Amino acid sequence: xxxxxxxxxxxxxxxxYIVSAIxxxxxxxxxxxxxxxxxxxxxxxxxxxxSAVAAGVFxxxxxxxxxxxxxxxxxxGGALAALVLGPYGGCLAMALVLIVQCLVFGDxxxxxxxxxVLNMGLVxxxxxxxxxxxxxxxxGGRRGMELGALLGGWIGITLAAAACGIEIGLxxxxxxxxxxxxxxxxxxxxxxxxxxxxxxxxxxxxxxDKAPAVLGGVEVG
Amino acid sequence: xxxxxxxxxxxxxxxxxPLFGVIGAEIxxxxxxxxxxxxxxxxxxxxxxxxxxxxxxxxxxxxxPGLNDVVGYIISGLVGVAILLxxxxxxxxxx
Numbered sequence: 001x002x003x004x005x006x007x008x009x010x011x012x013x014x015x016x017y018i019v020s021a022i023x024x025x026x027x028x029x030x031x032x033x034x035x036x037x038x039x040x041x042x043x044x045x046x047x048x049x050x051s052a053v054a055a056g057v058f059x060x061x062x063x064x065x066x067x068x069x070x071x072x073x074x075x076x077g078g079a080l081a082a083l084v085l086g087p088y089g090g091c092l093a094m095a096l097v098l099i100v101q102c103l104v105f106g107d108x109x110x111x112x113x114x115x116x117v118l119n120m121g122l123v124x125x126x127x128x129x130x131x132x133x134x135x136x137x138x139x140g141g142r143r144g145m146e147l148g149a150l151l152g153g154w155i156g157i158t159l160a161a162a163a164c165g166i167e168i169g170l171x172x173x174x175x176x177x178x179x180x181x182x183x184x185x186x187x188x189x190x191x192x193x194x195x196x197x198x199x200x201x202x203x204x205x206x207x208x209d210k211a212p213a214v215l216g217g218v219e220v221g
Numbered sequence: 222x223x224x225x226x227x228x229x230x231x232x233x234x235x236x237x238x239p240l241f242g243v244i245g246a247e248i249x250x251x252x253x254x255x256x257x258x259x260x261x262x263x264x265x266x267x268x269x270x271x272x273x274x275x276x277x278x279x280x281x282x283x284x285x286p287g288l289n290d291v292v293g294y295i296i297s298g299l300v301g302v303a304i305l306l307x308x309x310x311x312x313x314x315x316x
Contacts, residue, residue, distance in 0.1 A: 004259070004274065005275050006273035006274070044312045047308050047309070047312040048224075048308075051306055051308040051309035052224065052227055055231055055301075055302045055305040055309075056227065056230070056234075058298075058302060059231045059298060059301075062234065062283070062294070062298050063237075063241045064238075064241050064245075064246065065245070100304050100305060102276070102278070103278065104279050104280060104297075105280055106274065106276060106278030106282060109273075109274065109275065109276075110276040168258075175265075176258075
């Protein structure tokens, strides 16, 4: 889902840069000033967990699952980051990962960094988080929390892909119409996203049992 | 300790990652999906792919110049993890 250089038009690249920069700045302010439970209650814990989540997401994204037909998919992890750090910390962690991937490894174009942060650091994180909240409240109990994590991971990545499709579609360089880029990206990631949902749910379940204190983004009853 | 177990898990992910990111990728003839989309679009339009990259990184595409891809991929993973763990190391040391 990392957009390379040369795909986005200048207007799309610039506007996504501006939106992402503002969102990341606001998120980092919120993350370091809001009251958070458990391991996130003090600044040291907050920075440690942010750093640990970012490293974990980066490592998980190294596992590129090749798919016959010459393409691949990897986990994104935005929803999971939000469950651990809350949405603001999740946004910050994903932005850090994307900046390192772009600057150190040339993964994701430097002109598309704003769009990549918007898709994977904002849309995936906040959508994943809100879906978790909605579902866990509606269903209730432990089952609701697990279902929320599953759907948060799944739908979060699908919406991130949809945002990616819109950005590419609004950059008419290569003649792909918006309707095509949007539907292809969305359907493809809706199908693959179930893996993201299941992994999100499994890791969440493990943390709920073994280390609930690190789940700062959710109310662990 | 939980943080130690976490670090071990992250390192295991990095060490096994070439199985997917390099070896598996060669088997299926992998290309970055969006790079592929650009190439195909250009083919259809009959124009040269732009092949623009304004910045290819210090370790381009998770490779280390001069080393084979598997080793390069693992070293890249370790470098990325190490950079992202700098804040962790700083606050823990200060404590």
